[in-house]
Amino acid sequence: MPVFKLCLKIFKKNIPVMMIYFGLFIAVSIMMITMSTPTDQTGFSVSKARVAFFSEENTPLVEGLKTSLAENADFIDIEDDQEILQDSLYYRKINYVLRIPQNFTADFMTGADPKVIKTSIPGSTSNVYVDLKIESYLNTARMYLDLIPGISQEKIKSQVLSDMAEETEVEMLRRDSSGSETGLMQYFFNYLAYTFMFIIIMGVSVIMLVFNDPIIKQRNSCSPFSTTKINLQIFLSILLFTFFSWIVLAGLSLTFAIDEIPNFNTKYYVLNSLIFALTSSALSYLIASLVKGREAMIAIANVVTLGSSFISGVFIPQDLLSEGVLKIASFLPTYWFVRGNRMISMLMEKSGPVFDEMVSSMLIQLGFAFGFFILTMIVSKKKRSV
Template sequence: MQVFKLCLKIFKKNLPVMSIYFGVFIMVSIIMMSNNRPTEQAGFIQAKTRMVVFSEESSPLIDGMKEVLSDIAVFEAIEDDENQLQDALYFRRISYILRIPENFTEDFLAGKNPTLSVTSVPEATSKIYIDMRLDQYLNTANIYVNQIPGIDAQTLNTYTLEDLDYETPVQMLEADQTFGEEGMMPYYFNYLAYTFMFVVIMGISTIMLVFNDLNIKRRNACAPMSSTSVTLQFYLATMLFSLLSWALLAGLSLLFSRNELSDSNTLAFILNSFVFALSSSSIAFLIGNLVKGREAISAIANVFTLGSCFISGVFVPQAILTDSVLKMASFLPTYWYVRGNTLIAISADFSKALMIQLAFAVAFFILAIVVGKKKRMAIEA
């Protein structure tokens, strides 16, 4: 078992680099665990704006205006002094000053469209809400003034407030279940793809790079060991490495989502990740037969792993990716792995995603054998 032991020594030598990516997976999983816990309630509560109202008259129309504004504003009592008001605006004790001129109600009922004097903090978003609420009240009141000639201020205010009291019922819907992540387990198994692909590509490609060295291949050809035995030991070592990596990452995913281990879909997640491990190992075999330098292995592993994960839905949910990106990603096993996790999360049939990943595993493995055989024939020639 000399070849098998040699492979294990090479794996051990590259263990520090691979440990970094195991650490990255753990850190990302912890971050996702803290940031993506489901909330009990989703909604919006608007903060009230602090404002001051100075009115030179008192009427039901003015009272109604203040009543409407009270829903989104808090009225502060500040003396009508320019310096005090400027200081209050500057230090953000208030954000809005509304001045209502004398004879405003009389002019409004006469249809003269009197103007209000407004002073606010520049570019404050709160100003927009106050303006919208004022416009809503005055525009509704103006309709009654135009349609009911001679209407008095009290009746006008009553009608206007009744209209503004109507609210449209809003129902908060749950997130789009096509993404399907009920619970946290799908997140962890999705991120498993990034770490596993890189570690396996780095590990297997490094071993194959050593064995594909021209001088080593010639020396092995002279050794009293059949090529079948060498190949068998080599594949045994690489498969052991892949299975150990998969078991460790799958175990970590289950550890982070231990509260969901009783879920009936747990075994399906494990099965889906195991099939993905097979397809990733086949890709690693192919890359190992293609690379010609140690520096190229890290570059290819990073580019291929990050690229496939970004467009396949590992980092960005497939539900918000464009159709063109998803069509391109569908030629990669990572896409079908994430797709399988999404279907598992909503208890849908994921057998198609599983079969396609197996097809990728077989196709890449056969392609790797063909490429390796051509390289051997070129050396012998």
């Protein structure tokens, strides 16, 4: 197998260049791990706002409001002085100043819509809870007032507080029973598209550039080694290189998301990446048969890999890309690889629409591979007939 051995030697010679990209992949992956925020929270606790509460009247309705607010507010004793309050807000000693004006209760009970007076720090999340609580208390009180004519303030207070004490049990469910909790596996397999495609294009083109050299081609044609045999051995070496690169990169992706390996959908990520590897090989074969020269090849490899990765959702989630961009991207195998990964991340069982969509994403990638292969054959035949 002289051609096969020669190809392996050429691959070996180009290992340093490939290592740069393997290194890049590892570096970005490590960066991702260290930068990614763990998203394994299954609940949350409400933070309390520091509220300065002033009331110019003391009625059961206002007392009820203060009681209901206690859940979301720490009441701070502070002098009711404009300057002191401003300073306290500025230095974040308090977040919220709530003032109940005189005749608030009387006006409320007669059906008017009196306003509480508030001063707060803009953009504070905890203040939003205070606002919601005030609104909720007063809206519920108004409902009782409207529905039960002559209802007393005491009654309103007790009913509203009792209603507001009702809690609904909320359970944080995982998106699926077996899939990723952190999304790291999906991220690494998506990112694999960029590194993988580049390495494959570069590796395959290095071989093809050597064998497509007209002098070498002529020299090989003079030998008793048939063109079919030569092509077959080149193809075998490319397959071996693809397989080796796939093992390394998929292995790295799995290593980086090691906690997620036992998940049900891991095998589908691996399968999807293997199919993408074959498609990338076929694409590389086509590019190599069209492009002459190493410099042009590097440029094309960059344009193809970066371009397709950007518009197909490798770096930016597909959800954030416009419909138009995704439509264009759907003419690229990378789009279907990323889509396949997305389906795999949502996969819960070996059937159903998500599973079907995942399978069709894989089949479309295989279709691309077949198409690229046929195109390469056509290009080669055309070149031979010239």
